[in-house]
Amino acid sequence: MLETILQTTPLHPKVEAANLNFYYGNTHALKNINLILPDKQITALIGPSGCGKTTLLRCFNRMHDLYSGNRYEGEIILDGSVNILSRRLDPIEVRMRVGMVFQRPNPFPKSIFENVAYGLRVRGEKNRTTIADKVEKALRDAALWDEVKDRLQDMAFNLSGGQQQRLCIARALATDPELILFDEPTSALDPIATANVEDLMTQLKQQVTILIVTHSMQQAARLSDYTAFMYLGELVEHDRTEVIFNDPLNKQTRDYISGRFG
Amino acid sequence: MARSLPSLAASVQQSQRRRSVRQIQEKVIESILFLAAFSCVAVTIAIMVILGVESFGLFQQVSIGEFLTGIEWAPLFEPPKYGVLPLITGTLTTTLVALSVAIPLGTTIALFLSEFASATVREWTKPILELLAGIPTVVYGYFALLFITPLLQALLPDLGGFNMLSAGMVMGIMITPLISSISEDALRSVPAELREGSYATGATRLQTAYKVVFPAALSGVSSSYILGISRAVGETMIVAIAAGLQPTLTFNPLDSAATMTAYIVQVSLGDLPHGTTGYQTIFAVGLTLVLITLVFNIIGHFLSKRYRERY
Structure with missing residues (x-):
């Protein structure tokens, strides 16, 4: 199935997870996942609660390293060369990209400006003009610039929920990442803010590869180019979004899409 | 129907009776809770009233201006001098020395325990720190006088046997666990999402700790500092034993000087007759001490409101 996708799409695979297994202590949370994220496309992970979507997402930036007892097996190859899961690779290197x-x-409990500048400062950027330019560009890309340009020194908490989420997107964009992981980014937002964030993500795919976990099938259908359906820690089906939603091969996928469970 | 009607009336009556019993119970419990809360307030008010009344006796003979601005404190000598400033400088100097030890040390320990230490290290370190907080202050006092002072004298040969540096440093060690444990609680209650957000941008542990977690916990951390200040201002045994009992107007920590608390303990151990001016000075100094602590608590209240946690 994966092979056919790759044959029918001339897209360059940005990230490729191969035989990925993940354990929380003794719990086998991800079972033999193979997943390709095509470059500058949006891939959505869907599936019922507890199926391992978020667990999978957090493998891509080694977030699980923050807590002890977690173990990866297999590999996630970035750009055909770097294995993200390699023990020799510092997770910070991964999160830089x-x-x-x-x-x-x-x-963060900082000003709007400092929130966006954070990643740059963490990378040791000292030049004020560079920082100011990159912050402005990130805020523009996150469609937030016009709303905040006159109050960049205000605390970020004073923004509305939707603005805060776009600020967090700007924070992620400021350091020019190659892949952005979205973990249910609109689940705490109202419909209008959700629409804003979705528009933004559609814009962003011109510059960056996106992987999004979502509970909303409509969102996956609206936004994504590819959809992967997960169930009980396994990747059940992965294909172009219109195929998954119109003509899935797998019965479980069809049942989930049609709302029969989950 | 005929049978059910009276039984309905009876059950209504019964439930009303049950309700009134419950209401009485509620009232009783409510008043017990109120008394418990009130007794605290009442004790505080009583202390303030006694301090105020006894001080009032002193201020009929000594003007408040003289008390607050006089630079000599010798109420038991002839002629008596009632300037409280030397006692205040003594208190402030020992407090400053203590804070310059306790704030950096306590904050570092808190950051280490909450952001860097493994669960095992934390489990071992916390009880030891709590032990440090449980040592009687009189032990700390002799530790300062008989161990720290000779150690400091090896470095500073001119240092006297009683000095505020040694007392202040040991007082700092004493309040370190207070600062570290309250700060650690504040740091640990910063939500994981905020830490993860920082790590996700590529930050290291250290960057996350001091750029995100620490500022987010500033309200709790600063209130631990204020509590530390209040504790240092009110500390008695260590300064009475190791800093000397001679009121001296100086900010030099190498000097010996009496603090407000040391004066109170010194004089109240003697046999001053009730109602004399000397006796009343204890209360006036006590009142000053309470007011200073009150000011710090108010500052702390505003600080924690200003930097209240918003995650």
Whole structure:
């Protein structure tokens, strides 16, 4: 199935997970996952709660390394060369190239400007003009610039929920990541803010590869180019989004899509 | 129907009775809770009233201006001098020395325990720190006088046997566990999402700790500092034993000087007759001490409101 996708699409695979297994202590949470994220495309992960979508997402920037007892097996190859999961690779190196946006907006207790500048400062960028330019570009790309340009020194908490989430997207964009992971980015937002964030993601795919976990099948259908359906830690089916939603091969996928379970 | 009607009336009556019993129970419990809360307030008010009344006796003979601005404190000598400033400088100097030890040390320990230490290290370190907080202050006092002072004298040969540096440093060690444990609680209650957000941008542990977690916990951390200040201002035994009992107007930590608390303990151990001016000075100094602590608590309240946690 994967082979056929690759044959029918001339797209360059940006990230490729091969035989990926993941364990929380003794719990085998991800079972033999093979997944290709095509370059500058949006891939959506769908599936019922507890199926391992978020667990899989967090493998791509080694977020699981923060907690002890977690173990990866297999590999995730970035750009055909770097194995993200290699023990010799510092997870910080991975996170320098892979950005992430969380379920709930999590701005830092800093000004709007400093929130976006954070990744640059962490990378040791000192030049004020460079920082100011990149912050402005990131805010423009995140469709937030016009709303905040006059109050960049305000605390980020004073923004609305939707603005905070776009700020978090700007924070991820400021460091020019190659892949951005979105973990249910609109689940804490109202419909209008959700629409804004979705528009933004569609814009962003011109510059960056996107992997998004979502609970909303409509969102997956609206946004993504590819959809992967997960169930009980396994990747059940992965194909172009219109195929998954119109003519899935697998019965479980069809049942989930048609709302028969989950 | 005929049978059910009276039984309905009876059950209504019964439930009303049950309700009134419940209401009485509620009232009783409510008043017990109120008394418990009130007793605290009442004790505080009583202390303030006694301090105020006794001080008032002193201020009929000594003007408040003289008390607050006089630079000599010798209420038991002839002629008596009632300037409280030397006691205040003594208190402030020992407090400053203590804070310059306790704030960096306590904050570092808190950051280490909450952001870097493994669960095992934390389990071992916390009880040891709590042990440090449980040592009687009189032990700390002799530790300062008989161990730290000789050690410091090896470095500073001119240092006297009683000095505020040694007392302040040991006082700093004493309040370190207070600062570290409250700060650690504040740091650990910063939500994981915020930490993960920082790590996700490629930050290291250290960057995450001091650029994101620490600022997010600033309200809790600063209130631990304020509590530390109040503790240092009110500390008695260590300064009475190791800093000396001679009121001296100086900010030099190498000097010996009495603090407000040391004066109170020194004089109240003697046999001053009730109602004399000397006796009343204890209360006036005590009142000053309470007011200073109150000011710090108010500052702390505003600080924690200003930097209240918003994640």
